[in-house]
Amino acid sequence: MTIEKQDLRTGAPQRAPGAGSAEAAPEAGSKAAVGPGRRARVLPYLLILPSVAAFVALLGYPLYQVARISLLKLDLGELIRRTTVFVGLANYRAIFSDPFFWSVTVRTVVFTAACVGLTMVLATLIALLLDKLGRAMRLAVSIALVLAWATPPLTATVVWQWLFDTQFGVVNWVLSAAGFGDFSNHSWFDTGLSTFAIITLIIIWQAIPFVALTLYAGLTAIPRELYEAIRVDGAGPWQTFRSLILPVLRPLFLITAFLSIIWDFKVFTQVFLVRHGGPDRQTITLSLYAYQEGIAASHFGKAAAISMVMVAMLVLALTFYIRYMLRTQEDL
């Protein structure tokens, strides 16, 4: 969780380290227990009452409102006059018949898949690397990982833009000096694809540490004798990975992949701050699209419909996550 990722990837709901998995549970001691006497019957309900009320008021109600607003024509005029104009599914018909909406949706899914795929593969490699490194190097790499993880997403976005700056960016200098051609004054933000590549880089830079450290923690739980045993049986590195490491890490893989999907799909700050959806609206994802239609253009009904599509897609991902957690977290 988040405590793990800001999501623990800091960030917060920003990936911030936040959401999610934080099973920070220290060794769970006695399961919930004890309540001497009957009068203790009401007490737990009184204790959860404030938080339940807060969830209902600040999450349940907004969720109901986004569904309701998606059925309204709500532009600036209606907002100021405080009038309610029900239009049924008109907002949904409008977005579903708009080719731009579909390209944004496909783009968001592809972008999420790219971020999550790269995060998982690279994080696995780094976890294996940590396992192989000597003590000093391992500590150094771990600290570097925590630094990247802890950096606020906002700062990460600013800093990477400076690294990729057209005139004075270090990246252009290094690429030129390393003989990859003349990168002086190369602009990384001219095309949608290149801009997306930088955004992806910013996101995985902060996403990898959480996943890598989690997987590494899982790796250290594998007894050394098992490696020995499997090597005696003649297994090579690939077989060791497939038949020993992979099965042990499976639960961690699944949880971190689910959380990454949920986080990357809705990410706003990094995508927005790099070029505000540009160049030429080519890096607009669903969360930016909802923001632009709603807050910037005051088509709140349409924006709510776009938000509902996001909610629906996230619920789908969440279903798998919850089912998995229910199966594995017996003390939930």
Next chain:
Amino acid sequence: MSRRAARLLTNLAGVAALLFFAFPVYWMFATAFKPTNDILSYTPHWLPVPFTLEHFSTAIHRPNFGYYLRNSLLVTLSAVLLSLLFAVLAALAVGRFNFRGRKAYMLMVLIVQTAPFEALLIPFFIMLRQLDLLNQLPALILIYFIFTMPFTIWTLRGFVMAIPAELEEAAMVDGASRFQAFLRVVFPLLAPGMVATSIFAFVTAWNEFLYAFVMMRDATRFTLPIWLSTFQTAFGTDWGGTMAASSLFTLPVVVFFLIIQRRLVSGLTAGAVKG
């Protein structure tokens, strides 16, 4: 491949990973301390020598910086305290009592941790507007409170469960009331967990950009993330000022993170591996 070659390759990969993750952070701090001439140079100056504090001075002397800092601290700390208060109560309930609906409640907390706040921007905007809370700091406090409460509950529950219930029972046998037993026995043992959890909540609220950007309209209501995001346009390409501001904004977060990091990772796996 020989052993030595393999060792060398592993270490090279380690150096590459080290550079990839640490260099951007280093470069932020280094740039912040470099004179503008060294920053705007076609050949990078790898070390901040000579060294200047001028960019930090520029950054904190920007108009309204005092408001941004005050607002950030006010909003963040209020939200954290509020969510801690609500979460301690809830964590005690689920960590100490077996009651009908306990499992459903924990499931709700788990789901809520993944709530798509990016998709709730529109209803929050409309609701706050109708309550005349747009551009008011209490609105942000409420929002950050609900952002941080779910994982605060989830995490504190673990800490509560790690405290043996026998300790309280013993106190109660000795005549303490349930409340006294909590205050004198559980609370002191729970304090470290509360600190770690609060730091995490603090970082989440401190970093939040989207809601602060959308809901706050006047410069006197902005928080530090807004301050940071306005640099590029306002300064053109004053990378020195931008990096100095980024460094100031990042430093407390990184320090906090290094303190609690170990606990966080081990906590996660403690829960997840058992399946």
